[in-house]
Amino acid sequence: MTAPLASLLPLEGLQAPGGGPLYLRLRQLLEEAIRSGRLGEGDALPAERDLADYADVSRVTVRKAVDDLVRDGLLVRRQGSGTFVAKPVSRVQQPLSRLTSFTEDMARRGLETRSEWLERGLFHPSPEEMMMLGLAAGTLVARLGRLRIARDMPLAIERASLSAEFLPDPEAVTTSLYAELEKKSARPVRAIQRISACNVKEPEAGLLAVPVGAAGLSIERISYLASGRVVEFTRSLYRGDTYDFVAELTLGD
Incomplete structure (x- = not known):
């Protein structure tokens, strides 16, 4: 095993003093072998x-380094078979300065998209929905829950809530929610969006095809009409290994 491992995984600097935890250094060497x-x-x-013997480290150190790479999506474990290099994932960049739907955003990139419906219908609103959307008692809320897929890869779980006044028939939404709202002159013109890092839990990890504990981006968005009225409250969970949100900054006076 030593000869092929030496060509795959050069160990220069692994045991150097002051280089940080051993598992992180081993992880970096393994990642570099994958990236190269x-x-x-x-x-x-x-x-x-074999890795522990070759690198002269404990199996706990090896396992911790490998666990990190599995969480980051570079390696994948297959029960009964072992650990393998995962299919490379292309990252998608979305600007934060433009209010668009997922469908529109992917279409601009020339990517074919599809959705799997998780929920679609009219419901009695939760207290949070009543507060966020400013709903009166007795008002129904339209809920749209979708698994968003591009290039046959699940990218995000999106759950949108709107007053039934703006979307009386949720079944009418087949692709783009914003296109349907535009027909009713209820497309939002601005939004406030909060993005935070998270670790993906079950059952969302299964839907997004990532390991439990993988990095994710949790996004809450409140969208407004030109009148200032809230039209949409959305909670989304994006895979952290596929999405980058980009903001353009300018120097103020």
Whole structure:
């Protein structure tokens, strides 16, 4: 095992003093082997015992380094088979200065999208929905829950709530919610969006095809009409390994 491992995983600097925790240094070496192509898509990672013996570290150190790479989506564990290099994921950038729907955003990139419905219908609103949307007692709320998919890869779970006044028939939404709202002159013109880092839990991890504990982006958005009235309250969960949100900043006077 030593000869092939030496070509796949050079150990320069691994045991150098003052270089930080061993598992992080081993993780960096493994990541560099993947990024450089020495370990390619679908390649099996050597067994933990072999890696530990070769690198002269404990199996706990190896396991911790591998766990990190699995959480980041570079490696994938297959029960009964071992650990393999995962398919590379292309990242999507979304500007924060433009208010668009997922469908419109992907279309501009020339990407085919589809959705799997998780929820769609009219419901009695929760206390949070009543507060966020400014609903009166007895008003129904339209809920749209979707798994958003592009390039046959799940990217996000999106759950939108709107007053039934603006969307009396949720079944009418087939692709873009904003396109449907535009027909009723109720498309939002501005929004306040809050983005925070999170770790993906079950059952969302299963829907997004990521390991439990993988990095995610949790997004809450409140969208407004030109009149200032709230039209939409959305909570979304994006895969952290596929999405970058980009903001353009300018120097103020």
